[in-house]
Amino acid sequence: MRPLGHLALLLGWLCCWPPAALAHEERPADAAPSVGVAERLGQYIPEDVVLADEAGRPVNLRQILTLPTILVPVYYACPNACNLLLGRLAQVLPQVGLSAGRDYQVVTVSFDERETPELARRKHRDFSTALAGRFPPQHWRFLTGDQDNIGLLMAAIGFAFQRQGEGFQHPMVLVALSPSGKITRYLHGGSPLPFDIAMAAVEAASERPGLSVTRALAFCYTYDPQGQRYVFNLMRVAGAAVLLGVLVFAAFLWAGARQRRRRQAAAPERKAP
Numbered sequence: 084m085r086p087l088g089h090l091a092l093l094l095g096w097l098c099c100w101p102p103a104a105l106a107h108e109e110r111p112a113d114a115a116p117s118v119g120v121a122e123r124l125g126q127y128i129p130e131d132v133v134l135a136d137e138a139g140r141p142v143n144l145r146q147i148l149t150l151p152t153i154l155v156p157v158y159y160a161c162p163n164a165c166n167l168l169l170g171r172l173a174q175v176l177p178q179v180g181l182s183a184g185r186d187y188q189v190v191t192v193s194f195d196e197r198e199t200p201e202l203a204r205r206k207h208r209d210f211s212t213a214l215a216g217r218f219p220p221q222h223w224r225f226l227t228g229d230q231d232n233i234g235l236l237m238a239a240i241g242f243a244f245q246r247q248g249e250g251f252q253h254p255m256v257l258v259a260l261s262p263s264g265k266i267t268r269y270l271h272g273g274s275p276l277p278f279d280i281a282m283a284a285v286e287a288a289s290e291r292p293g294l295s296v297t298r299a300l301a302f303c304y305t306y307d308p309q310g311q312r313y314v315f316n317l318m319r320v321a322g323a324a325v326l327l328g329v330l331v332f333a334a335f336l337w338a339g340a341r342q343r344r345r346r347q348a349a350a351p352e353r354k355a356p
Contacts, residue, residue: 131235180277190223
């Protein structure tokens, strides 16, 4: 194998080794689950997830996916991150440039089984008031559910969270679903852009999974469960920069060595005296 190929394999091993090692590590029976998002692009949410709407009526999630849907997993009693995400949505939804109720809809689901339809109804009213008619409230739904149905849905979208006292450690992400229930895009972080939401809805309408563009931002930031916010991961970014620099330097050396060999092969052989 060529030197560059060896280096590529080495870098791939270095990048992939820590998660693989953790995945195969035997955990104690009482070990806490991981917190984060394992993307399930192209997969479908189950057909039997039944939640409750703001009035407490049962709704089958797949049956209300009549439009491209932006799914928002939060818990309504969250004091910081979830409310900031919902507040950001209230700001950007009127700027998306698509018609709510025709081109897409938004469905917020609480992953805390203790939360009630009454709390969901209050949240719905609060954010509908904040939107002041700039987004039709009937197309931004707030749902709750029991532990089994919530667990089924969160596992299907790869959303892993952990209870911590009265709150949770959890990631911040939006999930785009097609009308058939296919997962087509993830929007990571707490500040979605109108363009990102519009593109996610368009891709969901065509049943076409799209690249999670903001995954690069998620790579550069990690979630701080204590401060309940995302912080810049200097070590991760610096490590990636070092690996990239090593790869570029190795490619330069390999190209130089190859060029020297070509010149030597092209030069006439010297005759012995």
